[in-house]
Amino acid sequence: MNKTFKIYGVVFIVSMVIVALFEVNKKEVVDWRKNFDVNKKSPFGLFIFNKESKDLFKGNIKKIDVSPYNYYSENKNKNTGKKNILVIESKLDAESWYKILDQAKSGSNVMIIGSDIPKKISDSIGFYNSHNSFEDKNSLQFTDYKFLNDSINLDKFPSGVGFTYIKPKVEVLGKTVEKDNDDQANFIKVSFGKGNIFVHSEPLFLTNYYLLKPQNLKYTQNVFSYLDDSETLWFTEANTQESRWALRFWLSHPPLKYAWWVLLGGLVLFIVFNAKRKQRIVPIIEPLKNTSADFVKSIGNLYLQEGDFHDMMAKKAQYFLNKIRIDLLIDTKSLDADFAKKLHLKTGKSLEIIEEAIVLIKKGQDPYASVVKEDLSRMNRLLDDIFK
Template identity: 60%
Template sequence: MNKTFKLYGIIFIIVMVVLVLLEMSKAEVIDWRKNYQTKEKSPFGLYIFDQEAPKLLNNKLKKVALSPYDYYQDNKKYEPHNILLIEQDIDAESWKKIKNMVNLGSDVLVISDNSFPDPIESMDLHLSRVNFEDINTLKFTDKNLKNDSLILDKFPTRQGFTYVSEDVEILSTTDTFDEIGANFIKFKSGKGHIYFHSEPLFLTNYYLLSSKNSKYLENVFSYLPDRKTMWFTADSRESGSASSPLSFILANAPLRYAWYLLLIGLLIFIFFQAKRKQRIIPILKPLENKSVEFVKSIGNLYLQEGDFHDMMAKKAQYFLHKVRLDLFLDTKILDDKFAKKLQLKTGKNLVKIEEAIVLINKAQDPYAQVQKEDLIKMNNILDDILG
């Protein structure tokens, strides 16, 4: 095992130890967010209610992880029963299924502070703020229950139903109720009833820890008949209890598997990276390109000899070869016809092409007198034509 592999291994171990120590030594932080999750023991979770709900409903409670639409999809006959929805986003199709159950004699209790289904609008009910105080008191309209009020001293929602019609029975209000607001209402639908409560805080751990507050909870559920209750808990909301990134990752199966895959991939990378660096790859000198040096040598030889005629002839041969190869023109006869064809192919000036033909003919004439200036001129013209 070489030094690089040891170094990577030590760094990895140190990082893991630091993460574990941070996780173990972190201070507990109270999460005051309203999550309404049954597994949460934070102040506004529903852990206590989840534990007490079966007893509260006389052991006739059934939790359903499906949506109402999926659960009632079979369209079979159901005995009248209670339906419980807590902070649940209900789609239109699910609500249609629930309404069918209610019309046949079932009762539904919806407890939510922001997501109520269609009947709210259809009955001209509006959910809005009815109290702006930091402390609210929920109290029943029934005189027999007037002593079982509930004081909300932590983050009350302060929402209620306004413009309540005569067909709606108000069961509970806030302490500032002035005939335009209510938090717990009931109305008839078919053979059953629909209940709406706009303050789910009375279900949370913080308020249920007091036995006095639990009385309000019992009275709310006492309005439901003593029969089987279906609690639909299927929910897309994420729990906000994760107090650190690592605990949040480990609490979610997809993220947990991704984390393990990352660690395994890191170990594999370290292993192969270290193994790959164990062998020293020899540095091989690349082969030198002698072509440029050869061309330079030939050019210097021609310049030393001063044979400009031969250089012009070779340049002319190369040019005509390129014309035949790239432009597909016959170069046997270099006349006006050839010049016009070359002009069409290249788009160059016809006068310049005719001048180039004169110089090419001169280069191919073994008895012509050629000067250095002729070579330079022909080289520039031919390069421009094929450039």
């Protein structure tokens, strides 16, 4: 194990220990941001409202994830008839607001819950200039006598938003009550063309934190009771847009986020330690040359020059019989008719070829036999043919 590898190992182990310590000692942090996101389970997200919206609107609700301008521009012939339109704390462009007002003129009821409405639009509806108080607690109440007991108490970061000026013929449906301030309207109704527009300036009552309290559910139901039983179109575009950054998923989960930073740290350390390293020249090593063919050729030339055909026949016969003993398991002590028959059965060659080969083998084994070149050539062909 070289020194560099040891350094990498130590750095990696130390990094993992540090990450583990951070993970063990970290405190759970509650996200109190007012995000009004239908996918967030944080206190001021709309996750619960999103899940309960079907029951609240009796299944007659449709979520739209594009802007009102795009939706009504692309569905000009499909949106005739009276509908309810719901917008919750959405930052819509002016053209989208005008599309919503056109629907109200045609007879639809519009419910706007939020404070971020362009001044030109709020002026056309019938109110302007919102007011912010700095009380830590307040109460949302209805002005309708039948709902007086269904108030909701806001004890966490109330915005205190209300309407400081309301035009004539605008009906006040609810108000914000504070201990040290005068009551101010927060829920109004405006007749607009053939339809109605409802505006509520405090969307906190729809968030997870307040809907988890059973006593607050009645207030939410009463707010939406002002809408009729028509289909409700809920424009959620501004609340459902998520980052399209490729690392959004990784960085949104703490364990994956830590793994990502450890990986980046490891890459930086690798670059630092290897920045000045140069690759050594790799020497070219020639592979060993196969000299077997040259050796065989040399031996062959030697025998050819000596002309000792008898010795070559003896060695060929010895090699052949050894191969028969090992591969075919035939005893070669006696080269008789029994040997010829066994060799015939196991090789499938004719007895004539085998008997002729045996004669030549015996001739090669006889030190006093007279051998010529043709005998060696004939025996070599016969023995090779038997083992094909």
